Amino acid sequence: MSVFTVGICQMGVIPDKLANIEKARTMIGDAAIKGSRLVVLPEMFNCPYQSELFPDYAESVADGPTITMLAECAAQNKVIVVGGSIPEKDEAGNVFNTSFVFNENGDLIGRHRKVHLFDVAIKGGTVFQESKTLAAGSSMTVVNTSLGTMGVAICYDVRFPELARAMALKGAQVIIYPAAFGPVTGPAHWELLMRARAVDNQVYIIAAAPALNAAAEYKAYGHSMIVDPWARVLAVASEEETVITGKVDFRTLEKVRDELPILKHRKPEVYED
Numbered sequence: 001m002s003v004f005t006v007g008i009c010q011m012g013v014i015p016d017k018l019a020n021i022e023k024a025r026t027m028i029g030d031a032a033i034k035g036s037r038l039v040v041l042p043e044m045f046n047c048p049y050q051s052e053l054f055p056d057y058a059e060s061v062a063d064g065p066t067i068t069m070l071a072e073c074a075a076q077n078k079v080i081v082v083g084g085s086i087p088e089k090d091e092a093g094n095v096f097n098t099s100f101v102f103n104e105n106g107d108l109i110g111r112h113r114k115v116h117l118f119d120v121a122i123k124g125g126t127v128f129q130e131s132k133t134l135a136a137g138s139s140m141t142v143v144n145t146s147l148g149t150m151g152v153a154i155c156y157d158v159r160f161p162e163l164a165r166a167m168a169l170k171g172a173q174v175i176i177y178p179a180a181f182g183p184v185t186g187p188a189h190w191e192l193l194m195r196a197r198a199v200d201n202q203v204y205i206i207a208a209a210p211a212l213n214a215a216a217e218y219k220a221y222g223h224s225m226i227v228d229p230w231a232r233v234l235a236v237a238s239e240e241e242t243v244i245t246g247k248v249d250f251r252t253l254e255k256v257r258d259e260l261p262i263l264k265h266r267k268p269e270v271y272e273d
């Protein structure tokens, strides 16, 4: 499919897992009503973004209520759902920051476990240590769908251009970042990074953030965004809860890649070991 609408659910997350699940269900339906064929949720959409809460909110693929809701919503609305991310527990008890991808039949077609954990201490700003409770993923995620080839990575993963480039070289036409930047790095780097990954790799970027919850410990920056392969911002939210939509058009992607063929002009022999 060369042209389709993508919807981002910029939802507010509260300390009530079941309420978050139901909010996501409603917003996925709203995005579908707006014509979206691909619907994306934010990072940790069923759980406040706080390390110590991740294990309590975690669920396993086999019997998780969040995962069940995502599959149902995809099938009922006949949309591809990129389920933001949730804390996922494996058989050994490890907890990952994981994004699940469902096709229009509700089949699980992809899973990305956040590779780069957000362990930072910015003086006078954000201090966060995901590795206190989370394990890191160890692979790249590129999913073939009925709409095209999509790379999925999570939030801090966007700061590693190597990962985005590797996904583009594997065929990704769209790179999806469920994310949750905060009030310090959000204004400084969010748009810059999303547009940089788009222009570097000549892909569409879909960046899905939570809405700002003024009562939350971690204050999300919001500003969910859709960027085209020329680095134009096609749609952007503010901080509030909302569904934004934009058009992905692979003819634009082909035009940009034909006119400015940077991916063909790479010289890996110069800069790879």
Ligand SMILES: NC(=O)CCC(=O)C(=O)O
Binding pocket: 043, 118, 154, 155, 156, 157, 159, 179, 180, 181, 182, 185, 186, 189
């Ligand atoms: N949830 C995250 O990975 C946050 C990343 C972030 O805020 C950044 O600046 O990078």
